[in-house]
Amino acid sequence: MNDQNLMEKIVSLAKRRGFVFPGSEIYGGLAGTFDYGPMGVLLKENIENLWLRMFRDDRDDMYGVDATILMNPKVWEASGHVAGFSDPLVECKKCHVRERPDILIARVHVGKALMLPADSSKQFELLKKEKIPCPIGGEHEWAEPRQFNMMFRTHAGAMEDESAVVYLRPETAGGIFMNYKNVIDSIHPKLPFGIAQIGKAFRNEIAPRDFIFRLRELSQMEVEYFVKPSEWQQAFEEWRKMMHLFAEAVGLPNGMVHELEVPDGDRAHYSKRTIDFEFDYPFGRKELWGLAYRTDFDLSAHQKGSGVSLEYLDEETKEKFVPHVIEPSLGVDRTVLAVLASAYREDDLGGETRTYLALSPKVAPVKAMVAPLLKNKPELVEKAREVREALKKVHPAIAWDDNGNVGKRYRRQDEIGTPFCITIDFDTLGENPELLDTVTLRHRDTGEQERLTVADVAERIKSAVA
Ligand code: ATP
Numbered sequence: 001m002n003d004q005n006l007m008e009k010i011v012s013l014a015k016r017r018g019f020v021f022p023g024s025e026i027y028g029g030l031a032g033t034f035d036y037g038p039m040g041v042l043l044k045e046n047i048e049n050l051w052l053r054m055f056r057d058d059r060d061d062m063y064g065v066d067a068t069i070l071m072n073p074k075v076w077e078a079s080g081h082v083a084g085f086s087d088p089l090v091e092c093k094k095c096h097v098r099e100r101p102d103i104l105i106a107r108v109h110v111g112k113a114l115m116l117p118a119d120s121s122k123q124f125e126l127l128k129k130e131k132i133p134c135p136i137g138g139e140h141e142w143a144e145p146r147q148f149n150m151m152f153r154t155h156a157g158a159m160e161d162e163s164a165v166v167y168l169r170p171e172t173a174g175g176i177f178m179n180y181k182n183v184i185d186s187i188h189p190k191l192p193f194g195i196a197q198i199g200k201a202f203r204n205e206i207a208p209r210d211f212i213f214r215l216r217e218l219s220q221m222e223v224e225y226f227v228k229p230s231e232w233q234q235a236f237e238e239w240r241k242m243m244h245l246f247a248e249a250v251g252l253p254n255g256m257v258h259e260l261e262v263p264d265g266d267r268a269h270y271s272k273r274t275i276d277f278e279f280d281y282p283f284g285r286k287e288l289w290g291l292a293y294r295t296d297f298d299l300s301a302h303q304k305g306s307g308v309s310l311e312y313l314d315e316e317t318k319e320k321f322v323p324h325v326i327e328p329s330l331g332v333d334r335t336v337l338a339v340l341a342s343a344y345r346e347d348d349l350g351g352e353t354r355t356y357l358a359l360s361p362k363v364a365p366v367k368a369m370v371a372p373l374l375k376n377k378p379e380l381v382e383k384a385r386e387v388r389e390a391l392k393k394v395h396p397a398i399a400w401d402d403n404g405n406v407g408k409r410y411r412r413q414d415e416i417g418t419p420f421c422i423t424i425d426f427d428t429l430g431e432n433p434e435l436l437d438t439v440t441l442r443h444r445d446t447g448e449q450e451r452l453t454v455a456d457v458a459e460r461i462k463s464a465v466a
Contacts, residue, residue: 006341016415017416018039019043020211023035031208032216034215043336043365046364046365047335055221062193063196067174067178071166075174075178076174078301080269080297080301081174088120091142092136097135101127105130119265120145124144128142151203152216170202172222183195191323197221198221198332200219201219202218203215212336212337220329228324235326243277251360256342258280261275288331291326294325294327296324344357356414356445364416365417365418367395369398370400371406373424375402380424380428380429410442422439438453
């Protein structure tokens, strides 16, 4: 299967099985927006809950906040986003289409090695030198690059003038910095401590693409971890390890996640060190998550901008200083895509080609499916419902599917990545007394079946999803 093909299959399965739908689809969609369907919501929530557990709840030094998307615009002035959160764009002089120079260059170099200069004016030189054509009209007359701010602007209240401008947050981090002082004043944590938040962020990306990889409305799972300036390296290493552990926990194969030390000149304006965690997506190796050392850039800028002291008082040494910050920033949607892409499988089972998602049981939307062998036998249906109720005590995501024959039910569950299917038959009811109260447990990846008691099945599910 070539990679283009694989991507098409993932997008198609995501739609067919209720994971991800194009946003506002019946009106022709809206670029850069996708909605999560019934299965996608469960997958996404499982990923988010795992993150909350590992990054917040299992630690004694982490706290949560849920800040607003709309904030005082001064937040984004101080953070540098009003001035600097932009992409360089070139415009075709003929048809006026706008595009990032690096994207235009990459388009004509697909599959060829290319050292792309980081600087947009150097990219522009290359664009002219290689006579790179406009993807619409084919001309190669480009105007000088201009900066295009990626923040969405809107107006708060009835006035639509400049004084009413507010931004949709481009990262959730801003809401965390706004609550740093509130958390200190209400909870009194000692350094080092961190604040975690999951929420929506908005970026007016020039070219949203690659399904849910580059969106205009996205979700982020972010931590701002506050440390003494001298202790940033230790914290950086700690979170670096944690990110690898999280990749493993959601089921991303080790060999598909790579670190990239982002060189000087390519880092965001606030960062002194950044490691991009890249993933081998079907369309190439691309950024999955980022880990940044943001220094005291944000807190100092907000202290200056607001006139409110954001210094931390060390009770022991009586020293006052602005803490430094380590930021693990993880995109939810890019994680969902990486999980789907690495779990997609096609194989031959019993002489038939089948598609399945080899999802980790921890993130699988449905943990097990229960069904009676025949749906027109009330005694089987009743017993199957009883078994399902018992298993629901272990985990709520236990599905019921009595449509069609057993083979078809298995195929449906395989496509949504359900690790276990349980069938209740006449032996369960005691037709063969030795098998009374046992069920057939079928394993997704191998198609193998075994006969177990309901209590054993419950144990299996419990240990798989823990
Ligand atoms: P890129 O270079 O791919 O544009 P970035 O470096 O701007 O990404 P960050 O600002 O570091 O991204 O954002 C943190 C995380 O948020 C990213 O690692 C990614 O997981 C996610 N993210 C950023 N932009 C998008 C987007 N447009 N769509 C989906 N997820 C995104």
